[in-house]
Amino acid sequence: MTAKTLFEKVWEQHQVVPESADTPAVLYIDLHLVHEVTSPQAFSVLRAQNLKVRRPERVLATMDHSTPTDPDEVFGRVPIKVESAARQVKEFEKNCREFGVELHDMSSDTRGIVHVIGPELGATQPGKTIVCGDSHTATHGAFGALAFGIGTTEVGHVLATQCLLQRRPKTLAIEVTGKLRAGVTAKDLILAIIGEIGVSGGTGYVIEYRGSAIEALSMEERMTVCNMSIEAGARAGLIAPDETTFAYLKGRRFAPQGKAWDEAVARWRELKTDPGAKFDRVVSIDASKLEPMISYGTHPGMVVPISGTVPEVANDPVHAKALNYMGLHGGEPMVGKPIQVVFIGSCTNGRLSDLELAAGVIKGHKVASGVRMLVVPGSQQVKREAERLGLDKIFTEAGAQWRESGCSMCIGMNGDTAGRGEYAVSTSNRNFEGRQGAGARTLLASPATAAAAAIAGKIADPRAYLPH
Amino acid sequence: MQPIRTIESRTVVIPVTNIDTDQIIPARFLTTTTREGLGKQAFADWRYDANGAVKSDFILNKPEVAGCDILVAGRNFGCGSSREHAPWALLDYGFRAVISTEIADIFRNNSLKNGLLPIVVDEQTHQWLTNHPGANVKIDLDTTTLTLPTGATAKFPIEGFARVCLMNGVDELGFLLQQAPAIERYEQARGF
Numbered sequence: 091m092t093a094k095t096l097f098e099k100v101w102e103q104h105q106v107v108p109e110s111a112d113t114p115a116v117l118y119i120d121l122h123l124v125h126e127v128t129s130p131q132a133f134s135v136l137r138a139q140n141l142k143v144r145r146p147e148r149v150l151a152t153m154d155h156s157t158p159t160d161p162d163e164v165f166g167r168v169p170i171k172v173e174s175a176a177r178q179v180k181e182f183e184k185n186c187r188e189f190g191v192e193l194h195d196m197s198s199d200t201r202g203i204v205h206v207i208g209p210e211l212g213a214t215q216p217g218k219t220i221v222c223g224d225s226h227t228a229t230h231g232a233f234g235a236l237a238f239g240i241g242t243t244e245v246g247h248v249l250a251t252q253c254l255l256q257r258r259p260k261t262l263a264i265e266v267t268g269k270l271r272a273g274v275t276a277k278d279l280i281l282a283i284i285g286e287i288g289v290s291g292g293t294g295y296v297i298e299y300r301g302s303a304i305e306a307l308s309m310e311e312r313m314t315v316c317n318m319s320i321e322a323g324a325r326a327g328l329i330a331p332d333e334t335t336f337a338y339l340k341g342r343r344f345a346p347q348g349k350a351w352d353e354a355v356a357r358w359r360e361l362k363t364d365p366g367a368k369f370d371r372v373v374s375i376d377a378s379k380l381e382p383m384i385s386y387g388t389h390p391g392m393v394v395p396i397s398g399t400v401p402e403v404a405n406d407p408v409h410a411k412a413l414n415y416m417g418l419h420g421g422e423p424m425v426g427k428p429i430q431v432v433f434i435g436s437c438t439n440g441r442l443s444d445l446e447l448a449a450g451v452i453k454g455h456k457v458a459s460g461v462r463m464l465v466v467p468g469s470q471q472v473k474r475e476a477e478r479l480g481l482d483k484i485f486t487e488a489g490a491q492w493r494e495s496g497c498s499m500c501i502g503m504n505g506d507t508a509g510r511g512e513y514a515v516s517t518s519n520r521n522f523e524g525r526q527g528a529g530a531r532t533l534l535a536s537p538a539t540a541a542a543a544a545i546a547g548k549i550a551d552p553r554a555y556l557p558h
Numbered sequence: 559m560q561p562i563r564t565i566e567s568r569t570v571v572i573p574v575t576n577i578d579t580d581q582i583i584p585a586r587f588l589t590t591t592t593r594e595g596l597g598k599q600a601f602a603d604w605r606y607d608a609n610g611a612v613k614s615d616f617i618l619n620k621p622e623v624a625g626c627d628i629l630v631a632g633r634n635f636g637c638g639s640s641r642e643h644a645p646w647a648l649l650d651y652g653f654r655a656v657i658s659t660e661i662a663d664i665f666r667n668n669s670l671k672n673g674l675l676p677i678v679v680d681e682q683t684h685q686w687l688t689n690h691p692g693a694n695v696k697i698d699l700d701t702t703t704l705t706l707p708t709g710a711t712a713k714f715p716i717e718g719f720a721r722v723c724l725m726n727g728v729d730e731l732g733f734l735l736q737q738a739p740a741i742e743r744y745e746q747a748r749g750f
Contacts, residue, residue: 106744107737113719116737118744128641130591135731144741145750156589174589181591225640225664241642241668242593243731251734253741257717289576290634290660323637325663389576389637408575408632503585510608522580522638524603 093364095261096330097296100236100361104219106253114255120218121235122148122248123204124191126182127155127503128223132246133185143189144252150213151186152194153179154203155224156504159466159493163505164196171505189249202469202495205229205437209313210471212342216331216358221248226437226519228319231328232312233335234361236296238325260370262295262324263363266303268378273553275447276311277439277517277536279303279375280318281383281393287373289391292324295371298363299329303377309338310441317438318519321390330362382552384424385521385534387412392521396539396551399423415523416531417511424549431514432463432490432544433526434537436500439517440468444537445476448517449484451541451555456488458547463490464506466498490544502527515543559673561727564698565654567627570617571691577631578638579665583647585639596643597650617691627654628695630687634658636665636676645669655697657704659684670720671730679704683712699725 094102101117109115136143143149156175162168170176179196186193194201200211205226208214214230220237221227223245230237240254247254264283270276284291297319299312307315312329319327336355339345346354381395392412394401402420403409413419418427434440434448445467457463465485467473473495476482482492499506500518507527508514514532517540518525521532535543538552545555587599604616612619629648635658636644645668648656655675666676675697679687686706687693696705697714699721704712723730 106740111718112722113733114717116734116740118741127588131593131642134592139731141735172589178589178591223640223642225638239640239664241640241664241671243642243668243671247731247734250731251737251741252745253734253737255719255730255734289637290662293634293660293663320638320664323634323662389578391576407573411574501585503588520578520580520638522578524584525580528584528586528603529608 093367095363095367095369096234096298096328096361097236097261100217100219101258103217109258114257117219117254117256119221119248119252119254120148121150121208121213121220123208123220123222123227124149124151124245125155125204125222125224126153126178128242129185129245130178130181131242132249133189135246136189136249141250143191143249146190148252149191149249150208151191152201152204152207153182153196155497155501157196157496158505159496159498160505161494164494175504199470202471203437203440203497205317206440206468206472209233209309210342210469212339212345215339215345216335217361221254225320226317228325228327229313229317229437231316231319231326232309234328234331234358236326236328239320259325260295262292262297263369263372264297264299265301265372265374266299266377267301267374268303268376269306270303270377270380273538273556274380274382275536275538276307276314278380278383279377280315281385281390281534282380283375284318284322284390285383285393286375287322289321289389290323292319292322295324297322297324297327298369299327300363304329305332308443309334310443313441314438318390321519331358382536382539384539384549385532386416386418386424388415388521388523390519390521390534393534394424396424396549425551427513427549429513429515429533429543429548430461431508431512432461432540433499433514433516433518434540435464435466435468435498436518437468438519439537440466440472442472442475444517445472445481446479448537448541449481450557451538451552452488452545453484453557455545457490457544461544461547463544464493464499465490466493467495469495499526501525502530515540515549559727559729562673562675562699562724564696565627565675566694566696567654568625568692568694569628569630569687570623570626571630571688572617573632573688575632576634576637579636579641579644580638582636582644583641588641588643593646595650596647597652600647600651622692626692627652628657628697629653629655630657632658633660635661637662640664642668642672645672645674649674657684657687670717670724673724675699677704677714679712679714
């Protein structure tokens with residue numbers, strides 16, 4: 091038997107028709123995640139061609155991107171402020187109803203960011219193919235699933251046929267050895283990886299994250315790493331399932347039960363790269379050398395260690411344009427830069443452990459005057475669990491706002507934005523110009539770094555604030 | 559979709575690397591439920607200032623680019639979000655092709671499905687194009703060749719099936735629907 095990578099195993103199990111010189115593979119999709127922003131035009135195509143959703147039970151639908159996080163708007167006590175968003179939500183409800191798709195809607199206690207609820211409901215499982223009209227679908231790769239983002243036309247293809255036409259991507263192994271030091275998180279690791287390989291270093295590849303530092307991560311940390319694969323250009327990033335994965339999934343709503351569970355685990359244990367399997371490219375990273383990371387520019391590859399300075403690059407108009415947008419100068423230290431906004435949340439860092447980490451830093455402190463801090467749980471379930479642990483009190487007593495779940499300020503299309511010229515330390519995934527609001531300046535960091543900045547009122551090294 | 563064989567036009571050059579889809583169309587415009595009319599929001603934050611006034615120094619606001627259907631941009635064009643609104647906005651604005659040395663995966667896929675040609679060329683050809691904004695170039699899908707006004711040519715890669723679909727104006731969904739018997743067999747084999 092030829093030695094195979096994890097990716098190859100999952101790919102081959104889902105080929106309805108293998109690729110040829112003339113046509114891409116017809117790839118079966120086990121789970122289709124659908125949300126309100128990238129699906130309306132796909133449902134319109136189905137309607138125009140009189141097509142049905144082929145497998146409604148394989149569609150997991152929720153609303154997250156354009157939905158408000160203000161409790162009054164979420165629970166209908168006041169109208170949704172962004173009118174076009176309210177119309178989009180209505181249309182989505184209608185589409186799901188008409189096409190027989192179960193919707194985790196605004197009033198549902200299982201609603202949340204699509205990449206948070208898939209795993210927490212146990213719908214995300216090893217070996218599955220998972221797609222969504224969202225580039226952060228790679229998150230689900232943390233379970234050893236082949237998960238990637240697609241456009242709206244392809245959302246229509248999957249709704250109608252449960253399949254996609256795909257060319258086989260190349261494989262990139264990112265081997266992470268060593269041990270992350272105290273105060274250095276999975277977010278810092280993935281930011282360092284993107285800084286190392288660049289924002290297009292993964293284009294055309296599926297990444298497999300492997301090595302002792304990856305195996306040591308919890309499921310939530312693994313999701314943070316896989317989530318940002320797209321920020322290195324890779325549509326998918328995956329991690330072989332192991333005992334950590336199985337322990338996370340056991341007992342969740344859509345996870346197999348009883349005998350089926352044992353059979354599933356036996357199958358899932360086969361989902362690892364065989365010894366001797368070849369990757370098209372291999373990159374090695376030593377986790378023990380990393381520091382907390384922070385972005386300084388306008389894409390996620392523009393990152394430095396927190397103790398670093400803004401890089402000076404001569405004769406590079408694009409670099410100069412980025413620094414001009416950010417209001418930063420080459421050679422300037424990152425620590426000490428005053429900030430105005432802190433955002434904790436998103437599909438990258440909006441899970442319970444992220445909120446616990448931030449709460450641990452902020453407990454007993456106050457948000458600095460002049461700083462607005464938003465804490466947005468990744469799902470209603472995360473919110474309930476956090477409240478059970480009293481995390482909401484820690485945040486609100488410090489002066490932060492505690493919200494309902496959603497994408498919120500990560501994408502700034504739902505009423506939550508940072509202002510023009512404001513510096514926002516954010517646990518989200520993109521620092522593109524205007525991403526968090528027109529003119530807003532995003533500094534990507536871990537929940538610990540974001541919480542430290544909230545207390546200090548400026549960029550600060552989180553290691554000085556971590557509880558012992 | 560209309561069949562596409564060749565595109566001949568003058569170029570607009572935006573010599574910026576890593577132009578992400580949030581620049582091509584900012585997220586606040588994604589609450590639409592149709593694909594029409596997004597051209598007025600293409601590059602919105604580069605075209606207009608905070609008060610909505612036209613930024614006259616941005617290339618797309620200059621009179622000489624009227625009628626230019628081909629965009630030349632820096633490496634890694636279309637990175638970031640999977641929003642198909644990006645190619646919809648560029649097409650509605652009037653672009654029919656984008657040329658770069660590297661084009662992000664999801665954006666490239668989305669473009670092919672809508673008839674916006676994502677053309678990847680070598681560094682040397684790209685450098686020439688960057689240095690000659692407004693040059694009249696020809697893209698030939700049949701021969702997968704880009705021809706510069708100097709007569710120089712460059713081959714470009716394009717996925718074969720997508721190319722056939724574009725040249726014949728057919729939709730990939732039709733092909734997928736024809737696979738129904740194979741899909742049924744697959745589902746049965748897996749016990750679905």
